[in-house]
Amino acid sequence: xxxxxxxxxxxxxxxxxxxxxxxxxxxxxxxxxxxxxxxxxxxxxxxxxxxxxxxxxxxxxxxxxxxxxxxxxxxxxxxxxxxxxxxxxxxxxxxxxxxxxxxxxxxxxxxxxxxxxxxxxxxxxxxxxxxxxxxxxxxxxxxxxxxxxxxxxxxxxxxxxxxxxxxxxxxxxxxxxxxxxxxxxxxxxxxxxxxxxxxxxxxxxxxxxxxxxxxxxxxxxxxxxxxxxxxxxxxxxxxxxxxxxxxxxxxxxxxxxxxxxxxxxxxxxxxxxxxxxxxxxxxxxxxxxxxxxxxxxxxxxxxxxxxxxxxxxxxxxxxxxxxxxxxxxxxxxxxxxxxxxxxxxxxxxxxxxxxxxxxxxxxxxxxxxxxxxxxxxxxxxxxxxxxxxxxxxxxxxxxxxxxxxxxxxxxxxxxxxxxxxxxxxxxxxxxxxxxxxxxxxxxxxxxxxxxxxxxxxxxxxxxxxxxxx
Amino acid sequence: xxxxxxxxxxxxxxxxxxxxxxxxxxxxxxxxxxxxxxxxxxxxxxxxxxxxxxxxxxxxxxxxxxxxxxxxxxxxxxxxxxxxxxxxxxxxxxxxxxxxxxxxxxxxxxxxxxxxxxxxxxxxxxxxxxxxxxxxxxxxxxxxxxxxxxxxxxxxxxxxxxxxxxxxxxxxxxxxxxxxxxxxxxxxxxxxxxxxxxxxxxxxxxxxxxxxxxxxxxxxxxxxxxxxxxxxxxxxxxxxx
Numbered sequence: 001x002x003x004x005x006x007x008x009x010x011x012x013x014x015x016x017x018x019x020x021x022x023x024x025x026x027x028x029x030x031x032x033x034x035x036x037x038x039x040x041x042x043x044x045x046x047x048x049x050x051x052x053x054x055x056x057x058x059x060x061x062x063x064x065x066x067x068x069x070x071x072x073x074x075x076x077x078x079x080x081x082x083x084x085x086x087x088x089x090x091x092x093x094x095x096x097x098x099x100x101x102x103x104x105x106x107x108x109x110x111x112x113x114x115x116x117x118x119x120x121x122x123x124x125x126x127x128x129x130x131x132x133x134x135x136x137x138x139x140x141x142x143x144x145x146x147x148x149x150x151x152x153x154x155x156x157x158x159x160x161x162x163x164x165x166x167x168x169x170x171x172x173x174x175x176x177x178x179x180x181x182x183x184x185x186x187x188x189x190x191x192x193x194x195x196x197x198x199x200x201x202x203x204x205x206x207x208x209x210x211x212x213x214x215x216x217x218x219x220x221x222x223x224x225x226x227x228x229x230x231x232x233x234x235x236x237x238x239x240x241x242x243x244x245x246x247x248x249x250x251x252x253x254x255x256x257x258x259x260x261x262x263x264x265x266x267x268x269x270x271x272x273x274x275x276x277x278x279x280x281x282x283x284x285x286x287x288x289x290x291x292x293x294x295x296x297x298x299x300x301x302x303x304x305x306x307x308x309x310x311x312x313x314x315x316x317x318x319x320x321x322x323x324x325x326x327x328x329x330x331x332x333x334x335x336x337x338x339x340x341x342x343x344x345x346x347x348x349x350x351x352x353x354x355x356x357x358x359x360x361x362x363x364x365x366x367x368x369x370x371x372x373x374x375x376x377x378x379x380x381x382x383x384x385x386x387x388x389x390x391x392x393x394x395x396x397x398x399x400x401x402x403x404x405x406x407x408x409x410x411x412x413x414x415x416x417x418x419x420x421x422x423x424x425x426x427x428x429x430x431x432x433x434x435x436x437x438x439x440x441x442x443x444x445x446x447x448x449x450x451x452x453x454x455x456x457x458x459x460x461x462x463x464x465x466x467x468x469x
Numbered sequence: 470x471x472x473x474x475x476x477x478x479x480x481x482x483x484x485x486x487x488x489x490x491x492x493x494x495x496x497x498x499x500x501x502x503x504x505x506x507x508x509x510x511x512x513x514x515x516x517x518x519x520x521x522x523x524x525x526x527x528x529x530x531x532x533x534x535x536x537x538x539x540x541x542x543x544x545x546x547x548x549x550x551x552x553x554x555x556x557x558x559x560x561x562x563x564x565x566x567x568x569x570x571x572x573x574x575x576x577x578x579x580x581x582x583x584x585x586x587x588x589x590x591x592x593x594x595x596x597x598x599x600x601x602x603x604x605x606x607x608x609x610x611x612x613x614x615x616x617x618x619x620x621x622x623x624x625x626x627x628x629x630x631x632x633x634x635x636x637x638x639x640x641x642x643x644x645x646x647x648x649x650x651x652x653x654x655x656x657x658x659x660x661x662x663x664x665x666x667x668x669x670x671x672x673x674x675x676x677x678x679x680x681x682x683x684x685x686x687x688x689x690x691x692x693x694x695x696x697x698x699x700x701x702x703x704x705x706x707x708x709x710x
Contacts, residue, residue, distance in 0.1 A: 045629055174631050248565040262572035266558065273560040273599070335558045338550035338616065339573050340542050450671040464523045 004105070008112040026408045029124035030032045031411055036128025040136050056146070060153040060204045063122065066289060067157025070117050071165075106233045110162060110226055110267060114155060114350035122151050145207055152218055153203040157226040166232035263341070263349035263358070267327045272447055281360060284326075286438070289319055289364065309374040310432040310439060313381040317388030320361030324354045324393040333402070344457035347397055348408050351453050354393050358386050380439035384432060388424070391445040395420045401460035473498045474519065478528035481514050486513040490678040491528065496656055496671070501649045504658040505700055511678040513553050514657035516625050519656070520550050523536075535621060546574070547617035548680035553627035553658075556621050557611050559601035565594070566600055570615045579618070579623040587613035590640065606630045617648070618673065624648070630664055642668050666696035672688045676704050 017025045043055075098105075126147035133143045168175040179369070199205070202218045251265035258264055270384040291316055296308055325348045336346060365385040369378040396404045399413050423443065474496040483490040488511045496502040517523045517532060519532050521541015530537035532544045557566045564583060571579025581661050587593035590610040600611065609632040614623055629639045645655055645668060659665055665672055666686060673683035681703050689699055
């Protein structure tokens with residue numbers, strides 16, 4: 001067990017450092033530490049405006065989502081590596097070539113993910129908070145308790161995804177029923193208790209009122225979820241070969257007016273058949289935005305009546321821009337290398353697909369505007385959301401080419417991205433807060449967005465294509 | 470015969486690795502040229518440079534009269550390529566992949582041509598199966614079909630037979646022979662020497678990025694030599710013959 005575990009740890013490090021560069025990746029936890037340390041100094045200023053418990057809840061929710069994302073990536077990692085590096089193989093997928101059972105390898109994989117990402121994300125974040133505690137008036141025991149409860153929140157996300165995925169392989173129907181029943185139970189509880197339901201998230205409950213009994217119960221639940229996912233785990237394939245109807249040609253015809261219709265149609269087929277479209281729409285779009293809406297609504301009393309929808313439109317735009325990563329993350333340059341397709345053509349087609357997908361954030365923000373009683377500001381909110389999203393996607397294309405999810409870990413790229421988006425975010429916040437109708441002027445963002453895409457096409461055509469990410 | 474492929478002092482350096490070291494060679498129209506070499510000798514890099522996928526760090530290469538460094542896209546329009554270890558896109562079916570290739574290459578009768586290839590390579594029963602669910606050999610058939618479906622004047626193939634069973638190897642070798650007879654050209658890279666000796670009209674030997682030898686296969690056979698023996702002695706010496 002220790003031998004395989006250590007090698008998996010090394011493999012994870014090498015995988016990241018190969019993709020992101022040794023120094024850039026080594027600096028990543030340092031950057032998390034720095035952000036957390038400096039952010040902690042804002043706490044005394046935030047306290048009068050926002051309950052400290054709400055911030056703690058938001059942080060726990062963030063680590064829950066992070067755990068779920070790490071779990072999801074771990075399970076799809078081999079596919080992603082194969083597409084990026086060709087015939088890559090991870091130890092986690094070596095059950096056929098090593099005299100080890102799939103369950104044993106999976107158990108190591110679960111422990112490895114927990115330990116590795118604890119040191120990469122949880123510890124640096126909490127270390128920054130703990131280091132700032134003497135200066136911000138936070139009690140040290142409370143800061144150390146946060147380390148424990150955030151680690152548990154992270155593990156809750158990780159274990160939930162592992163359990164659901166193990167169950168999914170065994171029985172899709174059982175997994176579907178569990179998700180639907182769980183979702184309905186949460187919805188029913190939410191309707192009866194309102195936002196206070198979130199306060200019942202066990203790691204947060206432990207943080208707000210520590211008790212040994214709750215700690216043991218929580219650890220027991222997580223251990224049981226882990227054990228169950230390992231017991232249910234099966235590396236065996238069903239052996240059936242499904243036959244599919246032609247989706248590609250009808251899509252090419254439907255988008256015949258677009259310049260790159262075959263490439264766009266391929267992207268849409270990829271998103272649909274791989275499940276990435278539905279998975280990302282749920283886990284990377286809808287759920288984070290619902291969580292963000294919930295927390296933004298806590299700050300509603302500090303904003304003008306229309307402020308919430310304006311702010312939410314821009315945040316939805318930021319999240320909407322990540323749709324550019326949806327269409328690049330699981331693709332590779334390989335299949336295009338034998339065709340007369342250049343990197344610039346691919347960037348253009350991926351941006352076109354991303355633009356088509358903007359129907360999702362537009363619909364989402366329109367629904368949010370209607371539900372929040374801001375129907376009068378529906379048009380500026382939708383324009384602001386989509387324009388900001390396309391601008392941010394243009395920034396991403398320029399900075400990262402076809403590898404946005406890889407280069408996000410490059411500190412320099414991430415910093416530039418945050419500055420370029422942050423400045424525009426600040427300008428349009430100010431403009432829209434003055435009068436929500438002014439948000440329509442954000443349509444002007446399409447000009448720098450388009451120029452950035454053009455610059456990206458020139459910039460990345462001059463570089464040997466390394467792949468996607 | 471005119472040269473369809475001319476390489477002069479071509480070099481490619483990846484950081485501290487010299488993948489190609491001042492390689493010069495010429496391939497005539499209507500020939501089947503085999504680029505031979507051990508693993509890591511630079512064969513795949515050569516095909517990538519010739520098809521404009523990566524840029525050389527020195528020298529020049531012209532393919533069908535086009536400059537590989539600056540006209541890669543136009544080269545890829547006119548040639549067929551089978552890259553080593555590349556698979557078709559996972560979530561398209563075999564038929565959809567050929568339709569995709571046809572749409573990008575603007576081939577009007579792509580479905581008819583695709584059906585001909587499904588019949589010729591005997592995998593019509595797999596045409597509606599996702600590429601990710603195909604066996605390695607079937608994926609190789611699909612890659613072979615996509616490279617020749619637009620009837621290119623030149624095909625550049627990296628390890629063309631490596632995943633095929635003996636029966637399919639025979640079918641493919643026969644196809645390549647007919648293809649060359651029709652005046653078209655094949656440039657293939659392989660380290661399977663027996664195959665190269667059987668089907669190639671001329672060859673080059675690449676070792677550690679350097680071209681150790683190039684010439685017609687008949688030059689060897691006339692001297693009573695065999696390609697595998699010649700290759701091994703040359704590579705072991707590491708110098709010129």
